[in-house]
Amino acid sequence: MSAISLKRIRKSYGALQVIHDVDIDIASGEFLVLVGPSGCGKSTLLRMIAGLEEISGGVLEIGDKVVNALPPSERDIAMVFQDYALYPHMTVRDNMAFGLKMRGESEETITKRVDRASDILKIGPFLDRRPAQLSGGQRQRVAMGRAIVREPAAFLFDEPLSNLDAALRIEMRLEIAKLHNRMKATTVYVTHDQVEAMTLADRIVVMNAGVVEQIGKPLDLYHRPASLFVARFIGSPTMNTIDASLSDGTLTILGRSVALPESAAPGTGAKAVTLGLRPEDIVRCSAHEAWFSGEVAVAERLGSQTYCYVEIGHTRMLTVELPRDAEIRVGEQMHLRGVPDAIHLFDPKTGMRLN
16 A cells, blocks of 8 residues: 655635645555535545546655656546446446456456455345445445455545435444455545544544644544634534633633633633533533533433533523433523633634643
């Protein structure tokens, strides 16, 4: 497998620049996930790696070779698309073998690779069927098998699970993770689903409007988001954010003052801040300890845990994670405080992390 390097990669459509000087080094065998909202540029970036979009500026290397000007067929990559892209008139076997036949591989090699891939993906019983006779999950396995048989330098996945229902997405997510653990293939995977990103990735690249906001391991992004955008995008439910002010280690939130530990309080002097708290870092407390007090609007009991939505005033809603058997009544008054060592502070103007 090959490493992939993106150096100051840019993409423009006329005067409109959509990818801004992206720098990413992907190690050989790494599973890298590009994540972000619709329109952030993640699929465009993937298509530039594949050679399906022209690169407007910068250098793209696969292995030790600069591939900016190479057509897709000469980049030694395999791509799995959102819509499977299978030939409807061909059998599963012929779909998987087609690329190898175009490359002039021997029948013996083709049969060996197709049989190996179908065994890995457990699609052997379907080899003589056509795509219309398969379920969505089976079609996605065929699309993955077509990529595997090529034995490429890297695999590219463009939102491969978005057309599947919730149960199938979980099943196929596990299949992709098992496949990567088995093959140790360099993989670049695009998704808007941050649960897929958190569970599959060795590292995640969070993109926003064509710019890389942060690159890191999943839990690093969760516990130390570099910006408000990352804090709100990574995590489900999303992080609670509240306007506050900070002065010499004392945080003032909605008129209440809270002394912070040194580890959580950046610098001295007075400044406006945005306070971030994950739902699991807010706990119930007595009225005199409370940072927030409000009325329970909704309680979602999910079996493993309960999410409680508490109205603070008339304009704010806090999401709080509670034990699954917590006693809650809609309309009751709830007093809450944050865990001081788990708070996140951001600059409200730049959105960048302060602590």
